[in-house]
Amino acid sequence: MERPVKPLNPSELQPSDKALVPFVSVDNMMRLIHHIGVEPMLRDLAAYIEADFKRWDLFDKTPRVASHSDVGVIELMPTSDGEAYGFKYVNGHPKNTREGLQTVTAFGLLADVYTGYPVLLTEMTLLTAMRTAATSAMAAKYLAPTGSRTMAMIGNGAQAEFQSLAMKALVGIDTVRLYDIDSRATEKAARNLAGSGLTVVACTSAEKAIEGAQILTTCTADKANATILTDNMVGAGVHINAIGGDCPGKTELHRDIVARAGMFVEYPPQTRIEGELQQMPEDHPFTELWQVISGAAPGRRDAQQVTLFDSVGFAIEDFSALRYIRDHIRGTAYYMDLDLLADPDDPRDLFGMLMRAKG
Amino acid sequence: MERPVKPLNPSELQPSDKALVPFVSVDNMMRLIHHIGVEPMLRDLAAYIEADFKRWDLFDKTPRVASHSDVGVIELMPTSDGEAYGFKYVNGHPKNTREGLQTVTAFGLLADVYTGYPVLLTEMTLLTAMRTAATSAMAAKYLAPTGSRTMAMIGNGAQAEFQSLAMKALVGIDTVRLYDIDSRATEKAARNLAGSGLTVVACTSAEKAIEGAQILTTCTADKANATILTDNMVGAGVHINAIGGDCPGKTELHRDIVARAGMFVEYPPQTRIEGELQQMPEDHPFTELWQVISGAAPGRRDAQQVTLFDSVGFAIEDFSALRYIRDHIRGTAYYMDLDLLADPDDPRDLFGMLMRAKG
Numbered sequence: 001m002e003r004p005v006k007p008l009n010p011s012e013l014q015p016s017d018k019a020l021v022p023f024v025s026v027d028n029m030m031r032l033i034h035h036i037g038v039e040p041m042l043r044d045l046a047a048y049i050e051a052d053f054k055r056w057d058l059f060d061k062t063p064r065v066a067s068h069s070d071v072g073v074i075e076l077m078p079t080s081d082g083e084a085y086g087f088k089y090v091n092g093h094p095k096n097t098r099e100g101l102q103t104v105t106a107f108g109l110l111a112d113v114y115t116g117y118p119v120l121l122t123e124m125t126l127l128t129a130m131r132t133a134a135t136s137a138m139a140a141k142y143l144a145p146t147g148s149r150t151m152a153m154i155g156n157g158a159q160a161e162f163q164s165l166a167m168k169a170l171v172g173i174d175t176v177r178l179y180d181i182d183s184r185a186t187e188k189a190a191r192n193l194a195g196s197g198l199t200v201v202a203c204t205s206a207e208k209a210i211e212g213a214q215i216l217t218t219c220t221a222d223k224a225n226a227t228i229l230t231d232n233m234v235g236a237g238v239h240i241n242a243i244g245g246d247c248p249g250k251t252e253l254h255r256d257i258v259a260r261a262g263m264f265v266e267y268p269p270q271t272r273i274e275g276e277l278q279q280m281p282e283d284h285p286f287t288e289l290w291q292v293i294s295g296a297a298p299g300r301r302d303a304q305q306v307t308l309f310d311s312v313g314f315a316i317e318d319f320s321a322l323r324y325i326r327d328h329i330r331g332t333a334y335y336m337d338l339d340l341l342a343d344p345d346d347p348r349d350l351f352g353m354l355m356r357a358k359g
Numbered sequence: 360m361e362r363p364v365k366p367l368n369p370s371e372l373q374p375s376d377k378a379l380v381p382f383v384s385v386d387n388m389m390r391l392i393h394h395i396g397v398e399p400m401l402r403d404l405a406a407y408i409e410a411d412f413k414r415w416d417l418f419d420k421t422p423r424v425a426s427h428s429d430v431g432v433i434e435l436m437p438t439s440d441g442e443a444y445g446f447k448y449v450n451g452h453p454k455n456t457r458e459g460l461q462t463v464t465a466f467g468l469l470a471d472v473y474t475g476y477p478v479l480l481t482e483m484t485l486l487t488a489m490r491t492a493a494t495s496a497m498a499a500k501y502l503a504p505t506g507s508r509t510m511a512m513i514g515n516g517a518q519a520e521f522q523s524l525a526m527k528a529l530v531g532i533d534t535v536r537l538y539d540i541d542s543r544a545t546e547k548a549a550r551n552l553a554g555s556g557l558t559v560v561a562c563t564s565a566e567k568a569i570e571g572a573q574i575l576t577t578c579t580a581d582k583a584n585a586t587i588l589t590d591n592m593v594g595a596g597v598h599i600n601a602i603g604g605d606c607p608g609k610t611e612l613h614r615d616i617v618a619r620a621g622m623f624v625e626y627p628p629q630t631r632i633e634g635e636l637q638q639m640p641e642d643h644p645f646t647e648l649w650q651v652i653s654g655a656a657p658g659r660r661d662a663q664q665v666t667l668f669d670s671v672g673f674a675i676e677d678f679s680a681l682r683y684i685r686d687h688i689r690g691t692a693y694y695m696d697l698d699l700l701a702d703p704d705d706p707r708d709l710f711g712m713l714m715r716a717k718g
Contacts, residue, residue: 018460019385025698026378030716038713065424067439069472074444076435080426085433087448089468091475097706101377101474105700109448113428115460116450125701129709158703161710185707192710338697339384341464342484344517347456348544350488351520351551354397357389 018115019343022335024122024325032325032334033126039169042162045134046141046170048320053138056290058082059316063270066247071095073247079315085111086319088124092247094221102158103221104128110322120326121338124318129159131321132313133166136241139309140171140215142292142299143264144239148214149174154206154228155220155244156180156189161196163217163243164189168198171215175199179209207233218252219243225279231256236304243311247274253308255279261308262301264289266317275310286310377474378702381694383481383684391684391693392485398528401521404493405500405529407679412497415649417441418675422629427607430454438674444470445678447483453580462517462580463487469681479685480697483677488518490680491672492525495600498668499530499574501651501658502623503598507573508533513565513587514579514603515539515548520555522576522602523548527557530574534558538568566592577611578602584638590615595663602670607632612667614638620667621660623648625676634669645669 024032033041052059064077072093079086090106097103106124111117140148151173153160157180164176176198180186186202193200203209206228210216216238218228231254234240240261244252258276263286265271272278277286289309291297300307329335344353383391392400411418423436431452438445449465456462465483470476499507510532512519516539523535535557539545545561552559562568565587569575575597577587590613593599599620603611617635622645624630631637636645648668650656659666688694703712 023697026701027698027716030713033713034717060426062424065421065435065437067419067437067444067472069439069441071473072475074439074470074472074475076424076437076446078424078426078435080428080433082428085426087435089446089470089477091470093475096474099474100706101476102701102703102706102709105476107477107699111433111448111450113426113433114430115455115458116431116433116452117460117464118448118466123699123701126709126713157707158709188705188708188711192708192714338382339386340466340482342385342461342482344461346547347459347461348516349547349551350461350485350517352547354389354392354485355551357386358393 018117019339019341020337021118021121021340022329023338024329024335026123026126028334029123029126032328033130035334036328039165042130042134042137042166042169045131045321045324046138048324049131049135049317050138050293052316052320053290053293055081056294056316061267061315063267064315077315077318079319080113081319083113084323085113086322088315088318090124090128097221104158108318108322110326117341120322121340122322122325127321127325128318129162131317132159132243133162135317136163136217136243136309136311137166137170139264139289139311140167140239140241143307143309144171145214145237145300145303148239150177150213151215151217152177152179152209152213153189154179154209154216154218156185157219157221159219159243160189161192163219164193164198165196167215168196173215175201177201177203177209177211177213179203179206213238215239215241217241217243220252225249225251227254228252229257230254234306236306238306240306240308241311242276242308248278251276251279257306258308261306263287264292264307264309266312266314270314271310271312274312276308277310377476378698378700379696380477380480380699381688382697383688383694385482385485387693388482388485391687392489394693395687397524401489401493401496401525401528404490404680404683405497407683408490408494408676409497409652411675411679412649412652414440415653420626422626423674436674436677438678439472440678442472443682444472445681447674447677449483449487456580467677467681469685476700479681480699481681481684486680486684487677488521490676491518491602492521494676495522495576495602495668495670496525496529498623498648498670499526499598499600502666502668503530504573504596504659504662507598509536509572510574510576511536511538511568511572512548513538513568513575513577515544516578516580518578518602519548520551522578523552523557524555526574527555532574534560536560536562536568536570536572538562538565572597574598574600576600576602579611584608584610586613587611588616589613593665595665597665599665599667600670601635601667607637610635610638616665617667620665622646623651623666623668625671625673629673630669630671633671635667636669
């Protein structure tokens with residue numbers, strides 16, 4: 001898509017500034033999160049994402065570019081608002097956990113559309129967990145039943161605590177009911193959430209976890225058509241936040257739930273091949289979440305409706321998170337400058353720069 | 360595309376190793392190039408690219424993912440051989456030179472397909488100039504007339520010296536005839552190539568530059584349908600190495616040259632929208648360069664044929680360059696480790712890692 005761009009202030013175009021790219025390491029990201037606070041940052045991120053969802057039409061959008069193997073996927077997720085360009089590198093390898101590695105690792109980059117020069121490189125494993133939780137809570141704010149206080153959190157892996165705290169910070173839940181097929185994961189999440197202000201209930205089955213919950217979050221990692229929730233488990237009026245179904249052949253909900261729920265999606269061309277939507281026929285109705293947020297479409301229809309946020313994660317959410325980090329590291333010690341870009345005094349003299357470096 | 364993968368040796372799967380990603384800065388890339396030597400490295404890179412062109416079918420290929428604006432383009436160029444995954448970020452902003460910035464800057468990443476974890480991050484502005492030159496020379500080795508000794512180099516910007524030295528190292532040219540619409544660019548290139556072993560002739564027109572040349576290289580930056588070479592300038596038997604036409608609406612050769620030349624391309628779906636090929640009808644014949652290199656298709660037909668390498672740059676060339684850097688920094692001081700990947704002891708305990716960092 002050909003887009004008009006606005007040049008930055010000329011004072012920002014000095015080569016000496018442009019050659020160095022601010023880099024936020026994992027260590028610095030953790031410091032930044034603690035400096036801001038986990039819940040305030042989740043709220044801030046949701047506000048950035050919400051602002052970008054409100055100007056959805058303005059973005060250059062494309063489904064992520066995926067390279068699949070028999071053990072996982074590596075994806076690039078680019079987007080641009082015409083002034084900044086962002087992309088995230090992210091993998092998804094469910095078998096990694098068994099080998100002591102993260103299922104999902106990520107890093108991201110923001111660049112200036114006018115010059116094409118990168119302006120930020122950052123870890124995004126932590127940032128993705130934060131933005132995914134912020135997006136879930138933003139959706140729940142619009143879709144969950146009024147007065148939701150209890151969330152069932154099914155799948156207690158790396159995302160679970162972030163999801164729980166975002167629902168506390170943005171939706172106001174006070175109780176989280178945890179369940180995982182591996183009880184050690186539940187123990188881990190319960191331990192981490194102790195002292196968070198949430199009442200934490202460790203459950204021994206998915207059925208027990210959903211008792212009394214208005215919000216059901218599923219975040220499981222198996223690359224399979226699983227049925228974490230079956231139809232008879234889902235009562236009237238709940239909001240389902242389905243996070244784990246995020247690639248072809250990977251879903252979490254029984255088809256009957258998907259069929260009767262009010263379905264809300266991020267970017268349809270991507271959700272169709274990655275989300276719960278892949279279980280449904282082409283003409284299955286859905287609403288785009290950005291339309292709800294911008295007021296163009298209704299959210300929850302009534303207190304009886306089951307709403308489903310069929311979350312797969314979209315590039316604009318990462319773009320919002322990258323913007324947030326760029327805006328919040330200025331003037332701080334939470335980054336270092338990387339010598340990533342060749343910057344000869346005469347831009348045509350790349351070879352001369354190389355030769356002069358020989359001395 | 361779903362691909363089978365081969366796991367790495369288990370000893371390579373320790374989280375402590377995986378969390379840190381080797382990073383090659385511009386400074387370290389320059390040191391590495393000088394350590395190896397410019398011409399030896401160009402030869403080595405061509406050998407890596409040639410090896411990958413010979414196993415072309417094995418790669419997961421896609422045209423680059425481009426985000427266009429009215430002043431330039433930002434692109435992601437991913438590919439995978441099923442064991443490693445690589446991508447390059449690269450911009451193309453012809454107007455940048457006037458603002459003291461590079462037209463093209465780039466960085467790249469190599470990852471392990473089995474784990475999805477990055478294993479190398481590197482500057483690629485210099486490396487792209489090196490791999491582009493190595494690819495040009497590899498193509499000329501197969502396509503240029505036997506005994507080529509003189510190259511005309513039209514467009515004396517950042518790529519010119521690299522192109523010249525690669526043709527010297529791989530094809531055996533001894534003379535380069537330089538021309539640029541800006542004589543200062545020609546002076547710069549002539550100065551940089553003094554002492555290289557090449558006879559350097561600065562010319563005041565494209566017509567003069569091509570006198571007696573067997574290889575004509577065009578590498579100009581204007582984003583327009585230019586005619587750097589007109590039909591009457593191109594005599595029988597020459598090889599044209601057209602580098603500058605590399606995005607939609609950006610070409611360098613008069614249509615009549617393209618029509619009568621034997622056309623050789625990298626990846627047809629990309630060349631069709633970016634290369635000189637965009638000037639021709641859908642059914643215009645061409646040969647894929649990898650077929651020539653693997654022996655599946657003939658190269659130059661006879662001494663009279665005008666051959667044209669319609670180079671736009673393809674992801675596999677970057678992949679080869681990334682492989683080369685990965686193989687050659689081991690055990691050297693030409694990289695630093697970046698804390699790019701979150702690595703909790705328990706992979707499910709990302710939040711616990713964050714909390715423990717608070718102290």
